[in-house]
Amino acid sequence: LRPLLRQPFLTQQRLSSTAPQRKTSDPLRILFCGSDEFSAASLSALALEHTRNPSLIHSIDVLVRPPKPTGRGLTILREVPLQSVAESLSLPVHAVDTFTGWQPPLxxxxxxxxxxxxxxxxxxxxxxxxxxxxxxPSLLPDLRGPAPLHHALLLGRTHTGVSLQTLSEESFDSGEVLAQTPLPGFPIAKGMKVPALRDMLAALGARMLVDGLRAGVHVPPRKDVGWTPTEEEREGIAHAPKITKKDAEIRWDAWMPETMALRARVLGDALWSRAVARDGRTKRVILSGVEEV
Incomplete structure (x- = not known):
């Protein structure tokens, strides 16, 4: 995907300068829903803004998923990383695994x-x-879905970015884009891994979120500023589905050495293959430390 440079875009630096008038809202009582390290950056930025600018952000409550059993025998309960971050910020934390019958705390x-x-x-x-x-963490509409970081690397994207969008009532990642990294986006360094890409975009996204709230992009009437792909560009747009074990299964008949090295870099020590043991049973063999030489 090589999107063409188009205007206008609202960016971290240009949110206030592009709007003819900064919109104001009532003090925000935010319900923040998150889980991982990527969401932690946005929560931390909001908490700092709450301290510095309480007239903009009045309060923040945090909603997380409950601990999940992990490990052999599923005997270990593991909290999502965001919970400890929220607790360290002295923010109220609530857990929910379904919205069915759920009512907000405040x-x-x-x-x-x-x-x-x-x-x-x-x-x-x-x-x-x-x-x-x-x-x-993508230049929507490219890489809609739960794993845009992984797929940006797996697809060999040279640039990526962040989009601030509204939550759609119909489906994931189909809201109005209120702010977005200008095309062609931020360059992806050669050999970059998911954690480094995540940290870079998490910081950029957190800044975009806070700047967007300061500019009042959440206040109606809202304006969609996302890029509209041409027919040629649309052919390069991809979905970013959840990464599964199947994505890490080595395809000896189809993968070139560089493909295996790329998958190892993006998926970590998760590559695996099937092998037949002496007793005739097929077993799964996990490959660790795969490198291209």
């Missing part, structure tokens, strides 16, 4: 969902005066 007027994993239903969005926002 009144709120804005939902911010970043790498949460659950679809926020229309009744929850409609109960917030300003609806919902999401920080997505």
């Amino acid at each position: 009144p709120y007027n804005l939902i911010v969902a970043v790498s949460f994993g659950l679809f926020v239903p229309p009744r929850i969005l409609r109960s917030a005066a300003y609806g919902g926002l999401n920080v997505h």
Whole structure:
């Protein structure tokens, strides 16, 4: 995908300068929904803004998924990383694994969902005066889906970026784009791995979120500023589905050495293959430390 440079775009540096008038809102009572290190950057930025500018952000409540059993025999309960971050910031934390029958703990007027994993239903969005926002680590509409970081690397993208979008009542990653990294995006360094790309885009997304709130992009009437691909560009747009074990299964009949090295770099020590043991049973063999030489 090689999108052409188009205007206009709202960026971290240009949010206030491009708008003819900065919109204001009531003090925000935010319900922040998240899970991982990527969402932690946005939560930390919001908490800092809450301290510095309480007239903009009045309060923040955090919603996470409950601990999940992991390890052999599923005997270890592991909290999502965001929970400890929220607790360190002295923010109220609530856990939910489904929105069915769930009622928010306190009144709120804005939902911010970043790498949460659950679809926020229309009744929850409609109960917030300003609806919902999401920080997505790609140049939407490219790489919609739960794993844009992995697929940006697997597809050999040379550039990527961040999009600030509204939460749609219909599906994931189909809201209005309120701010976006200008094309062609930020360059992806050669050999970059997922954690480095995540950290870079997490910081950029957190800044875009706070700057967007300062500029009032969440206040109606909202303006979609996302890039509209041409027919040629549309052919290069890809989906970013969840990474599964199947993605890490080595295809000896199809993969070139550089493909295996790329998969090892992006998926870590998760590559595996099938082998037949002496007793005739087929077993899964995990390959660790795969490198291209």
